[in-house]
Amino acid sequence: MSGSISPLAPKTYAEMPPVRGVRMATAAAGIKYKNRTDVLMMVFDRPAAVAGVFTRSKCPSAPVDFCRDNLPGGVARAVVVNSGNANAFTGRKGRESTKLTAEAAAKAVGCKESEVFLASTGVIGEPLDATKFSGVLDGLATSGTGDFWLEAAKAIMTTDTYPKVATRTAELGGVTVRINGIAKGAGMIAPDMATMLSFVVTDADLPAAVLQSLLSAGVGKTFNAITVDSDTSTSDTLLLFATGAAAADGQKAVTADDATLDGFRAALNDLLRDLALQVVRDGEGARKMVEITVEGAESDEAAKRIALSIANSPLVKTAVAGEDANWGRIVMAVGKSGELADRDRLAIWFGDVRVAVDGERDPGYSEEATSAIMQRQDIPVRVEIGLGNGRATVWTCDLTKEYVEINGDYRS
Amino acid sequence: MSGSISPLAPKTYAEMPPVRGVRMATAAAGIKYKNRTDVLMMVFDRPAAVAGVFTRSKCPSAPVDFCRDNLPGGVARAVVVNSGNANAFTGRKGRESTKLTAEAAAKAVGCKESEVFLASTGVIGEPLDATKFSGVLDGLATSGTGDFWLEAAKAIMTTDTYPKVATRTAELGGVTVRINGIAKGAGMIAPDMATMLSFVVTDADLPAAVLQSLLSAGVGKTFNAITVDSDTSTSDTLLLFATGAAAADGQKAVTADDATLDGFRAALNDLLRDLALQVVRDGEGARKMVEITVEGAESDEAAKRIALSIANSPLVKTAVAGEDANWGRIVMAVGKSGELADRDRLAIWFGDVRVAVDGERDPGYSEEATSAIMQRQDIPVRVEIGLGNGRATVWTCDLTKEYVEINGDYRS
Known part of the structure; x- marks a missing residue:
């Protein structure tokens, strides 16, 4: 049990009535x-x-x-x-x-x-x-x-x-x-x-x-x-x-x-x-939650593997911790997932801001608008693969120095 | 280029003679x-x-x-x-x-x-x-x-x-x-x-x-x-x-x-x-290098996948950063690799200290001896799967707060 409560904790706990039996x-x-x-x-x-x-x-x-x-x-x-x-x-x-x-x-x-x-x-x-x-x-x-x-x-x-x-x-x-x-x-x-x-x-x-x-x-x-x-x-x-x-x-x-x-x-x-x-x-050291939705993959299973590749990437998670809209690392994580992807069909959104489309930075890209999304506590990321109808959503948190601290000396 | 040189850097650079052509x-x-x-x-x-x-x-x-x-x-x-x-x-x-x-x-x-x-x-x-x-x-x-x-x-x-x-x-x-x-x-x-x-x-x-x-x-x-x-x-x-x-x-x-x-x-x-x-x-933020050898797996390929599962585990890498001989996380990483493993045949060494054998903590386990290994700059880890002749060695570094810092704001 850590000393301070996660900033992402619910504001109140649900009232829990008994369940008979x-x-x-x-x-x-x-x-x-x-x-x-x-x-x-x-x-x-x-x-x-x-x-x-x-x-x-x-x-x-x-x-x-x-x-x-x-x-x-x-x-x-x-x-x-x-x-x-x-x-x-x-x-x-x-x-x-x-x-x-x-x-x-x-x-x-x-x-x-x-x-x-x-x-x-x-x-x-x-x-x-x-x-x-x-x-x-x-x-x-x-x-x-x-x-x-x-x-x-x-x-x-x-x-x-x-x-x-x-x-x-x-x-x-x-x-x-x-x-x-x-x-x-x-x-x-x-x-x-x-x-x-x-x-x-x-x-x-x-x-x-x-x-x-x-x-x-x-x-x-x-x-x-x-x-x-x-x-x-x-x-x-x-x-x-x-x-x-x-x-x-x-x-x-x-x-x-x-x-x-x-x-x-x-x-x-x-x-x-x-x-x-x-x-x-309540992820160890978490300051932000990220909801990652992948659409247009070859299958739902492929979409989930791509989404988890993004969600598990230390470089994506540290960028979120730093409030850095480093969408290039999303591209990296899509690329390493092993699933079918066509670089030139990819599109990426942070919140409702499209940051990349057709395999390059969105022509209307605004660092300011994207940074505003990154400063939120809950950050939605959406990736359109452009190949099929597969869809999945996964959830993760950021990777912070506190995660390293909590896990550097857990046993003692 | 970071401000300070990795503590794991070579003490001298090789003399590099010309290569004709x-x-x-x-x-x-x-x-x-x-x-x-x-x-x-x-x-x-x-x-x-x-x-x-x-x-x-x-x-x-x-x-x-x-x-x-x-x-x-x-x-x-x-x-x-x-x-x-x-x-x-x-x-x-x-x-x-x-x-x-x-x-x-x-x-x-x-x-x-x-x-x-x-x-x-x-x-x-x-x-x-x-x-x-x-x-x-x-x-x-x-x-x-x-x-x-x-x-x-x-x-x-x-x-x-x-x-x-x-x-x-x-x-x-x-x-x-x-x-x-x-x-x-x-x-x-x-x-x-x-x-x-x-x-x-x-x-x-x-x-x-x-x-x-x-x-x-x-x-x-x-x-x-x-x-x-x-x-x-x-x-x-x-x-x-x-x-x-x-x-x-x-x-x-x-x-x-x-x-x-x-x-x-x-x-x-x-x-x-x-x-x-x-x-x-020179891994970002690295303070320690870990050499992970897996032996006795079903095949060399299986051994490499198990070794990489250990090498890529954030929990293993943060434990190394904290000099914590948390060999239970090695067990975890073997278990999640997806490769054939029999818990009750596993043995694990840190350096020349056997910490686990036959699916449980080594009867002669010494926290002191194991901690001494963890304090080294280069830490050898060996895992015996006990099922075959597959063998592989991979190398990684620890996961430190500096990794998070370096990658939290790389673009700016």
Whole structure:
């Protein structure tokens, strides 16, 4: 947790009403940080349906392995999350640690270990002492309340400067359902996948297979379209739970991901996007957010690769930090993406100012007008490739000296 | 040209004897910089054989297009290089500028435009005023001397803090031949290709096809194995010239890239490596150089991709800047490379200190011993993947606040 809050932080946090069927509590277990909470427990008193997406790293953390093993069961009763230690690259000790934690959580809640989900975030490679959990989980399981979302978001922060929360409602099966979510992430943020931790809970009554379909589709334009530093975490975990409490209101059953879900799908995707943008806006050292839209590429996939090539370029990101309208570096990043591009068809906009067209500087180029855009906190960049209909938008932040400072001595 | 010289700079510059058959001169044309030379002209009084490799950017500069057009002719009589403006993404004006410059050079030297080679480095997107050359090329063509290598290297610098020169000799066809080279580059440095400008001249008598074969093979483990910031320039140009002057000493003719070239090939590759490492050691803001060797990957190509994933990771590079032995970020970078890796077989060394083995922290891990390595100026990192025999070495530098500062306001 950094000393000062990101200038891009939301001015106010969303009011987070309870979601029926889930209770939460936090504790200060002293895993790494002092004087703050670092363990979150979520309890579902009745079995909740669960879906998940995870990092694509070839070196995933022990909790990621653990969740992947439990996911096919489709049922969740407890979630334990800690900050300060990622339990990644910890070998046999890492697996023992997840086993011990799951045993303690299952005992505290009265469920099977296969109904427990775990996530850890923090330093990689340090063994995680699971005995730090065993003393607190019993207490957390009984003391948890539904009105605890902001505190839950705070307990899972690492270098985050503010907690990330979002809430939505949707019409589903004749009733109104709620979706709440929290996320953490500030560095080691890149697709794929979500590159952070996020936990989303709805009181809707939906089977695990439908949830998984919604979640897998939903991350593409949200959590998988953000990057802070092109570095993919070993711990990325996004879990979506449905407690089913809305069935008591008379919510009609939904058995497949179809048009009856349109309202819910839209609300879920909107919430995922909200949380993902909150992560970018808390990018380590960030002072500015950049929204990069690429149009006219050969395909949507090509457009996304070009957009990410721009978003991950240190030279583009340092230019943004310096408020320098260095659009030549956008050209460079398009050129290095490997995707089809024709220099002489390229056009580039900063905000509504076209700076380049037909492969050269715009005849009406105004340094003054462009500089005015660069001085904004949120900077929209649009690139027209001129070859097809492929389109994608990604979000990133600038690269500042503070990023270097934060990451030059993270472990100590 | 930055104010202070990189702490990684060589303590002395190589003594650069003349190479028979090439003359050089520089001028201060005021393209962008004040009070320094910014144009270099090389003249071959007799036709020299020429080979080249260029950026793989899809948005190459006008001079790159120009050189690619002339390369099949295989003959060079003049080279004109400027710093301060890359003549990249300058559209029709860019092509007119290369045409005007080539005409002026051809007239000054008395050769065809197809025997002229051009390179430009500096800001992207600004039109390059070729009339700034026309006045100086006649004078440069007549005043050029052979003993001018260090001055030539200085004229092509941009954010470089020192000129980059190297010289070697080799036995070839019964005589001793010389190879001299200069390079520039400090930022926007990533494979492929060389990501900078470099001009290498030998007095050997070798046909263009043999030169091209040697050069294309030689860049793989040299200029294409370095990265400063993962950003690929639009202007990368590496040209190799053979004046043929050694034929007068009785050098036997060589018609194919075969064993008779072993000595020359080794000397050339050694010189290319020398120049490439000088580029990394002048990486923008660099305080430390990191040599990353990956062994035991599925193939040499896989090893190189893993090594570059480590070398380009902002989190690895900021940890190096902070002298933090954060080997967990090496694990992260291996995991995100997309190449086959088995977490539980990984081993990692900093210098001769093994920090991780069998998928977890080394049982004998010593923070003190590892920190001592991190305090060095040159830091060797070795990663054993444990799956095959693939091997690669790449070089990079740390990511410091000075990199952000240098690139936050480059254009002004």
